[in-house]
Amino acid sequence: MQSRLVYMDHGATTPVRKEVVDSMLPFFHDQYGNPSSLHAPGRKVRQALDEARETTARALGADPEEIYFTSGGTESNNIALRGAAKKQKGGGHIITSSIEHHAVLDVCRDLENEGFKVTYLPVDHYGCIEPEMVKEAINKDTFIISIMAANNEIGTLQPISEIALLAREHGILFHTDAVQVVGQLPVDLHSSNIDFLSLSAHKFNGPKGIGALFMRKGVEINSLYRGGSQERKLRPGTENVPGIIGLGRALELAVSDIPHKKKRLESLRDSLIAGLLQIDDVVLNGHPRQRLPGNINVSFKYIEGESVLLGLDMEGIAASSGSACSSGSLEPSHVLSATGLDHSIAHGSVRFSLGWGNCKEDVDFVLQKAPLIVERLRNISPTYHSR
């Protein structure tokens, strides 16, 4: 009987920390007032909400008025990109990359259908975007550049500061989808040239369905919604109060621990990478060093990543192939394809993403099971035998 669960899918989502749940609970039963109400129960909740906004802003080096709570990364990306596009009269040009999350790519495709021009920048073999290419892509119609801070599949970190500076020098807005970075690496928005940043609480041990958009003071976009005046009309609707309280607490806890957590995860990550590369015909996807502290993405040649996942799952190890959103699709990952990886090798990719609860024993357990699973699958793989 399988007894332990080794959860290595923190890139998909993370468990909510007990302290976070505890901070949220009173807002379901005792403090249930509507923060827009003028009475005492409403005012009390408004105060808690304001405090959560301050905590969130402090953790990001921003001002509270620059934080807009949303339902998560997807909505934050939509509000920033569509909102900036809506403000443009008569079209314009957007620069993004070919390895963005679908929450950016699909929005850009829609905007193309509406008449906007979009440049999807290529990446190198490691999934890195070259700032010089961004510079070359800028034209007189470019109004926004959107480049993710770190890729969710292969973990590659992008030169965001350089690209944001380029955007600023050209008077162009800069948005970054930092869903995979916030809570993992330090972020200081006031010392940066970032105009919009998207984050999502469930990636840093907070609740699902709550996130935020940072929008720099002075930047103006059009709201996508009509309704109330919550979140300064950018995201109207009664606030998800327990979610916002949980986001603030989770972010506060996550950033207080970054240096220690980063070092610990990087060490576990590097041991797992080194161990997996001991297996024959395994390649590392993404950059060897410039990658998220907890991200490991490897391809097992001659077998399917999905089969490896099932084998791991039977041993109580939870990992993923590609991104959680696109797993189940037969198309190779758009990210791995963009790095120039052969389709057959891309199909053999597995992502292990480490987080708060993982320890050395988890890494040892994976390294004990993975070679056996790979060997069993290769024994029945026609491509392995005809290689």
Ligand SMILES: Cc1ncc(COP(=O)(O)O)c(C=O)c1O
């Ligand atoms: C890079 C990136 N952007 C956006 C999202 C979507 O975030 P959410 O699930 O909060 O909508 C994810 C989630 O996997 C992500 O990894």
